[in-house]
Amino acid sequence: MTTRAELTEKIVAHKTYHGKKWVDVAAAVGQSKEWTTAALLGQLSLSKEQIAAASGALDLEFSEEEIALLMTPPYRGSLPTAVPTDPLIYRFYEITNVFGSTIKALIEEEFGDGIMSAIDFTMDIERSKDPKGDRVKVTLDGKFLPYKMY
Structure with a gap:
């Protein structure tokens, strides 16, 4: 029996070994590179058509069991520890620690008491050329969901 984590490792190893790019896989799947990558890393489920x-x-055949795993809504959360140890992921943790209360205050000032959806949500990751060194631009775009009174 293959686990979802083992399947993720298989996909990433195959993709890396064969020099495939997430953007190319996403174009074939018909979704954004961000969504497709998240799905193939085990954080979202795919349809049979998307898997095909x-x-x-990827030039990678999936067994029926693996297809079923890819179609199953996952237990979300891809980090193995509460505080990330990977330096790139830690930067986002650090941003949230330092600027989280600022982000919260500014969203609440603009929208009121509520949250930004991570379900009705899009993400875009881009490279911006800069003479002092290329920049990473991450755009998180989520629907505002106000808290309801009852």
Whole structure:
């Protein structure tokens, strides 16, 4: 029996070994590179059609069991520890620790008491050229959900 974590490792190893790019897999799947990457890393479920497209783009055959795993809504959360140890992921943790209360205050001032959805949500990751060194631009775009009174 293959676990979802083992399947993720298989996909990433195959993709890396064969020099495939997430953006190319996403184009075949018909979704954004951010969504497709999250799905193939085990954080979202895919349809049979999306799995077939990803299989073709990756040149990787999936067993029936693996297809079922890819179609199953996952237990979300991809970090192995409460505080991330990977330096790149830790920067986002650090941003939240330092600027989280600022982000919260500014969202509440603009929208009121509520949250930004991570379900009705899009993300975009881009490279911006800069003479002092390329920049990483991350855009998080979530629907505002006000807290209800009852």
